[in-house]
Amino acid sequence: MTVTVAKGFSAAGVRAGLKKSGNPDLAVVLNEGPLNAAAAVFTSNRAQANPILWSKQAIADGQISAIVLNSGGANCYTGPQGFQTTHATAEKAAELLSISASDVLVCSTGLIGEQLDRDKVLAGVELAVSQLSNHAGEQAAEAIMTTDSVSKTAYEVSVSGYSIGGMAKGAGMLAPGLATMLVVITTDAVLDSSTLDRALRSATQVTFDRLDSDGCMSTNDQVTLMASGASGVAPEEAEFTALLTKVCESLAMQLLTDAEGSSHDIAIRVTNAATEHDAVVVGRSVARNNLFKAAIYGNDPNWGRILAAVGTTNAVFDPYDIDVSINGVSVSRKGQPDQPRELVDLKPRKVDIEISLNAGVHSATIFTNDLTHEYVTENSAYSS
């Protein structure tokens, strides 16, 4: 299933030998058509990996036939040699698939500042292309995992007869613009690339872009949507966008739940904001506050840290007219304590924070994780 649930797509996931663990580390997804329309969104980090530099050019014409993804190395800050590796990867896939290299996207994930072994990558592409199958979506999803503990996949089937399937990797370093993630979504709907682009931007804006696991923005993020048109169904844009948003939402929540070393999934809902932007800014400020995140890890409803984080923003509000609830318990109202904090039960994994700014009618929810010993452990020993 996953990226092969939609008709017109084949995939493969293989061992190219890039990961020390020997686990699968290279995937190919092929759009067999009849259409090859595509759209993608990229990290907004100005430090961008070579595959991002390549893929931005490749997708400029809205046409993509294949995507090659590798784990085991980010190919970022690796200079001209690194860019040539990305280029050679696209050329190799193009040659094997009899398509143009400019219709091949490349995604990489792993450690920054180390050269990928080009020979291993190219041999891996050859192996993957030889194994392309309409049933290998799960293998592809496994090959893009890094510190993920499980592969992330999702799909939706519309009543009108088209499908959307996706796979994602990411486990920490989740912050907007986007999170540290590689995502490939396929559909057999009949849609042109500009419609795909609008739908993808709309869907990511309220899903992946609202994940803020640890405030750290990656150099390699890419979310790609490819349409084969193989279902013959041409959906309304709004309907397609809604279904796509469901797939993105599912993948985003899977990323959240698997974030490195987390013990709580925290939804920070900001309500009664003057603008949606204000709500996002306030939610993000709380999501990035290490003191708040450590308190949640300790099952400590230390709501002062929430208000201190809110107070650092420029959103419209009266700092002494903000209401805060944690897991349904109103802990602070109008700048004063309300219910005793001891009533809050933070033992469940899922935590709901609600912050009412009492300044308008807009709202937004930011999703984050707690700051745990395990997060520190995983991220203090990543490259060594």
Place this chain on the structure above:
Amino acid sequence: MTVTVAKGFSAAGVRAGLKKSGNPDLAVVLNEGPLNAAAAVFTSNRAQANPILWSKQAIADGQISAIVLNSGGANCYTGPQGFQTTHATAEKAAELLSISASDVLVCSTGLIGEQLDRDKVLAGVELAVSQLSNHAGEQAAEAIMTTDSVSKTAYEVSVSGYSIGGMAKGAGMLAPGLATMLVVITTDAVLDSSTLDRALRSATQVTFDRLDSDGCMSTNDQVTLMASGASGVAPEEAEFTALLTKVCESLAMQLLTDAEGSSHDIAIRVTNAATEHDAVVVGRSVARNNLFKAAIYGNDPNWGRILAAVGTTNAVFDPYDIDVSINGVSVSRKGQPDQPRELVDLKPRKVDIEISLNAGVHSATIFTNDLTHEYVTENSAYSS
């Protein structure tokens, strides 16, 4: 010594019973004159504690005769009742010292959202005033400690015959605008309040404001400078500012070294920036990157995380023309690896990061700490 090194100041530190531990928790510093000029800088957090709201009013005229500081409770988000406690504290000190309440500053530190025990505070003020001494600076410094493992004090004596002494508390939650800190600095120089204000802003801008231990901005920060004029020496403003900056620098470095659970003190020096602001922005972005901070804890010179953090800023630079050194080893130049990362020794507590943006002639240094298991432990069990 500390705040009593300057002539014309007395101090006391007592047990008011606000801390569960029973440790000293209330301090008073009295300016005996002949001058009572003062200046202060406050947290830029919009969520401000009651003592901040009070103190901003009290210092508006540039005259302060005494300051009351308590640990064991922040008196923040405690509503009108909390403000009345602050007001009553100033009134009590004023009555006992035969001065005006509007010449009394109040500072509090501790947990947000809990009422201070007003009776204990007022009895503590009475006890402290009864113990005021020209030799009790160290006791005052101890009474303002929270999670600090040591008290922080500093002093400088000018060749021209005046002195500057200071005390600080703070151990984490250090971020600009200011860090989570209470600082009192005294001098017996003859200076008016507007000169003190300029000197204090100049000194804090390059010292306390460049500490960014964990990116979290407090609701209670306050740095106060009081001048008694008792030395009879009227220094040049530039000379006084330089000496004051030395005192602030010493206190700031003591705060950094004692930051909660830290195992490395990290100086992030950004050079060749187009503006000093750019240098500060870039340094701060790196200082707030949890992945970078966790890597340093793990003695892992994962320089890609530095460049990824730099890339999230809007500073002027070419992302592929940035040079990065760690502890003197040039690990990345012009967007590529340079010396092998294995050459970097991160075992010493002190870490020097140098980032050259190659975009101008300005520079700045931001000081931060690593992200450790002990940080998570301390901050997940603070209020419980």
